Amino acid sequence: MASSKNITVEVDGANYNDDVEPRLLLVQYLRERLGKTGTLIGCDTTNCGACTVHLDGVSVKSCTMLAVQADGHKVTTIEGMAQDGKLHPLQEAFHQCHALQCGFCTPGMIMASASLLTENQHPTEKEIREGLEGNLCRCTGYQNIVAAVKSVADGVEYDDSGVQSGADKTAGVS
Amino acid sequence: MIPSAFDYAAPSTVEEVLAMLAAAESAGDEVKLLAGGQSLLPVMKLRMADPALVIDLGKISELVGVSEQEDTLLIGAMTPHHEIATNALLAKHLPLLHKAAATVADPQVRHRGTFGGALVHADPAGDMPAPVLATGATFILAGPRGERRVEASDFFQGYFTTAVADDEILTHIQVPKFTGWGAHYEKFTRVAQQWSIVAVAAMVKIEDGTFTRARLGLTNMASTPLRATAVEQALVGSNATLESITAACSLAAEGTEPASDLNGDSTYRKHLSTVLAKRAVLAAAGL
Numbered sequence: 217m218a219s220s221k222n223i224t225v226e227v228d229g230a231n232y233n234d235d236v237e238p239r240l241l242l243v244q245y246l247r248e249r250l251g252k253t254g255t256l257i258g259c260d261t262t263n264c265g266a267c268t269v270h271l272d273g274v275s276v277k278s279c280t281m282l283a284v285q286a287d288g289h290k291v292t293t294i295e296g297m298a299q300d301g302k303l304h305p306l307q308e309a310f311h312q313c314h315a316l317q318c319g320f321c322t323p324g325m326i327m328a329s330a331s332l333l334t335e336n337q338h339p340t341e342k343e344i345r346e347g348l349e350g351n352l353c354r355c356t357g358y359q360n361i362v363a364a365v366k367s368v369a370d371g372v373e374y375d376d377s378g379v380q381s382g383a384d385k386t387a388g389v390s
Numbered sequence: 391m392i393p394s395a396f397d398y399a400a401p402s403t404v405e406e407v408l409a410m411l412a413a414a415e416s417a418g419d420e421v422k423l424l425a426g427g428q429s430l431l432p433v434m435k436l437r438m439a440d441p442a443l444v445i446d447l448g449k450i451s452e453l454v455g456v457s458e459q460e461d462t463l464l465i466g467a468m469t470p471h472h473e474i475a476t477n478a479l480l481a482k483h484l485p486l487l488h489k490a491a492a493t494v495a496d497p498q499v500r501h502r503g504t505f506g507g508a509l510v511h512a513d514p515a516g517d518m519p520a521p522v523l524a525t526g527a528t529f530i531l532a533g534p535r536g537e538r539r540v541e542a543s544d545f546f547q548g549y550f551t552t553a554v555a556d557d558e559i560l561t562h563i564q565v566p567k568f569t570g571w572g573a574h575y576e577k578f579t580r581v582a583q584q585w586s587i588v589a590v591a592a593m594v595k596i597e598d599g600t601f602t603r604a605r606l607g608l609t610n611m612a613s614t615p616l617r618a619t620a621v622e623q624a625l626v627g628s629n630a631t632l633e634s635i636t637a638a639c640s641l642a643a644e645g646t647e648p649a650s651d652l653n654g655d656s657t658y659r660k661h662l663s664t665v666l667a668k669r670a671v672l673a674a675a676g677l
Contacts, residue, residue, distance in 0.1 A: 218397050218398070219397065221398055237395070238396055238397065239392060239395055239434075241431075260391050261432060262431075262432055263583060275498045276502050277498045280427060280428055280431050281427060281502065282427070282446075284398055284446070285427070285448055328498065331497065335476075349496045349582045349583055350495070350498045350583065351496075
């Protein structure tokens with residue numbers, strides 16, 4: 217019978233040490249062992265991207281990775297994006313640009329977008345669309361998702377009332 | 391979906407892997423080598439594979455990276471697609487692999503999925519085998535009897551089947567440089583995220599307006615990647631013009647018998663290969 221393995225993994229800034237069954241998927245570990253249900257399981261077949269998290273800073277699909285493969289690595293989920301009670305700029309932009317309808321794809325979209333902006337700080341609209349091709353929005357709200365990512369790339373900042381500053385008012389519902 | 395239970399090992403050297411493979415073989419246990427896992431884990435979740443032991447290659451650092459040799463680049467089997475698609479050495483010397491890797495699946499899969507893993511998986515619709523075949527690369531395998539080198543033309547043997555034996559692993563792929571060649575990978579899918587229905591990999595060299603060299607690979611036109619040798623022969627010596635490229639690429643399906651499936655029947659795939667070959671050669675030629 218398969219024996220469990222001990223893993224040490226940093227998730228959203230906290231260190232965890234756990235015994236896990238080798239077949240435990242990373243997304244199950246995050247949701248069921250650590251209670252981080254902000255990361256969602258959508259298709260469970262590597263298509264939809266709802267389960268996207270960062271492994272050492274780059275986007276991966278946590279339904280297509282074993283928890284044991286994260287041993288010794290750093291994982292960031294949507295729950296680790298806000299800092300000191302302040303939303304991550306992408307979270308704020310998704311909120312202000314109405315870049316979500318049902319919201320199911322949103323955590324994965326934001327994690328994929330953050331990884332995209334790390335690799336390409338000034339993507340074109342086409343590059344944003346291609347960069348998010350691993351994430352499906354079944355509400356088909358892509359237009360505002362792309363606008364939200366573009367607004368962050370363009371340096372748009374929002375205050376609590378949703379007023380834009382810091383760049384041209386290019387973001388939002390068009 | 392959850393895989394069947396399995397034992398898991400994550401050794402840090404190739405020698406340890408070979409010892410584990412030998413032990414499992416004598417015990418009669420089924421083993422799977424886990425590279426990036428972007429094909430293996432879905433198959434295990436569907437219970438189409440239920441190995442007794444999974445050996446994770448993710449801790450073997452010597453299998454990751456691209457290094458330059460005199461006339462070749464040496465690519466570690468565990469180098470992720472993302473690295474192939476962004477590496478400066480590949481951009482300069484192997485633009486075909488560089489461009490083809492950028493079309494594999496999506497960014498998340500490219501971050502995890504590996505060059506060697508995709509080649510050993512040998513999916514007929516996978517995007518790396520045909521470009522690698524077109525380069526005439528050499529596959530370097532480690533096994534109980536030492537190193538074994540296999541030419542690309544002998545590596546792919548059938549559906550999901552390669553020359554790698556049960557007691558061997560692919561460690562590196564040695565690829566000749568094609569510095570200064572034009573290259574393009576033209577892939578046809580119906581939606582953003584799909585396996586290639588057909589794709590064509592093309593590399594050409596043009597001197598004084600004439601094709602002096604041409605190498606083409608076909609994806610998903612057979613159970614293995616194929617060279618489009620008729621197109622290569624027709625291109626060499628001809629002018630780099632739309633007319634001559636169209637004529638040469640009309641031969642892309644010559645000698646092929648592609649399968650029929652829900653995405654297209656055999657006749658459709660044959661036609662598609664001629665269209666995509668033309669687009670690929672035009673783009674590679676900068677026309």
